[in-house]
Amino acid sequence: MxxxxxxxxxxxxxxxxxxxxxxxxxxxxxxxxxxxxxxxxxxxxxxxxxxxxxxxxxxxxxxxDRKTTRYLGGSWVPLTVPSHTVVMTVVGAVVTLSGTISKQNLLINLNGVSYVYAMQVTDTLTTAAAGLASLIPGASSAGPVITLTGAHAVFARVGGFGTAIKETKxxxxxxxxxxxxxxxxxxxxxxxxxxxxxxxxxxxxxxxxxxxxxxxxxxxxxxxxxxxxxxxxxxxxxxxYATTQTQQQTEVIAPVLNIVNAQSGLPVITVNP
Structure with a gap:
């Protein structure tokens, strides 16, 4: 502030x-x-x-000073955008990590199911790959390379952390x-x-x-x-000048889409887009 x-x-x-x-x-x-x-x-x-x-x-x-607040209930405005220092490359059923370690989330979506690992600052690319592979049934890792089994649809995402700011007065x-x-x-x-x-x-x-x-x-x-x-x-x-609040905001990498029946209100399908 x-x-x-x-x-x-x-x-x-x-x-x-x-x-x-x-x-x-x-x-x-x-x-x-x-x-x-x-x-x-x-x-x-x-x-x-x-x-x-x-x-x-x-x-x-x-x-x-003199109060000049013009409105109340201001919204959060992005201040810094998330940074990505890790790259996840997908070739068939193999996902390879490269880049440098920093605080971010790593996602592999295997056959419509998302698995997310929160990278630690003490990690290496090898330990991060091992941590992510341990969350995925049938997956294994060697160094920064993760090998998946039974894969017919695979994608990977990296999510970082940004900050947002809000004026309070x-x-x-x-x-x-x-x-x-x-x-x-x-x-x-x-x-x-x-x-x-x-x-x-x-x-x-x-x-x-x-x-x-x-x-x-x-x-x-x-x-x-x-x-x-x-x-x-x-x-x-x-x-x-403004008195402000700031907060950390996490980049969304694993959204969930729920489709429901308009008449019954019951879920029809849940997917990870």
Whole structure:
């Protein structure tokens, strides 16, 4: 889930990318060294850095959030698709496993009946083949090869695991991006590229796969501490972001089709398509 801390960290990362477009080992877009972080400055560190010609950019909540939930009962949306690292090749009555081990399900459908083995991360292709063969009457394995008996219809499938995400609510959080510099010129040089890029943005993504909406809500310049060689500018933004839940979802590889008599309601046939 995206939390307030995630929002602060992501905004700080976005600001860092703007200030150091060529990497943090290269000069900043302002031409002076800049420290960027979520939170409020430590006075002693700020004073020392300003005296050394550095600037600070702090990212901090600018008040209480506001609920912006537009609906309830949101549906699950796929976030990551299942990955398949094992390949099952069927030739006649022989099934051969190849590839690499990972958490996934292996299926062999023999004559209309499905047999599924849950591969373990401690498996090898040989042990996975043995585990699957042990579930199938009359089957045997040698290495990664499974041999079936009495087979007239065979197919194999590999099923992986993906993740899905669901929004439970949304909120709008005011955020202030504060530039602290030793001179008005340094302050303006730092603030200008940040405001230019962020004000042209609409979306901001978070590590849980959700997205937010970022909009500018003004700025404030303060020179009250100029006697201490401290010049400040606050850039205010609103971040509309989601609180989410995520869950693991299993890929379906062994569906069952039930056909019933419409008049009696009794089952007619059950098949594994």
């Amino acid at each position: 995206a939390s307030l801390t995630d929002v602060m960290k992501q905004v700080a990362s976005q600001v860092a990318a703007i200030m150091y477009p060529n990497g943090t080992g290269q000069p900043s877009a302002s031409g002076i060294p800049v420290r960027i972080y979520p939170g409020w400055p430590v006075p002693g560190e700020l004073e020392t850095d300003l005296a050394a010609g550095k600037a600070h950019i702090s990212i901090f909540p600018a008040g209480k 949304r909120q709008e959080q005011p955020v202030q991006i504060t530039i602290w510099a030793q001179t008005p010129e340094a302050r303006d040089a730092v603030a200008s590229p940040i405001d230019s890029v962020l004000s042209d943005s609409n979306n901001i993504s978070f590590t849980d796969g959700s997205f937010g909406i970022i909009t500018s809500s003004g700025s404030l310049m303060t020179d009250q501490l100029q006697k201490a060689d401290l010049y400040r500018m606050d850039l205010f933004y609103l971040i509309d």
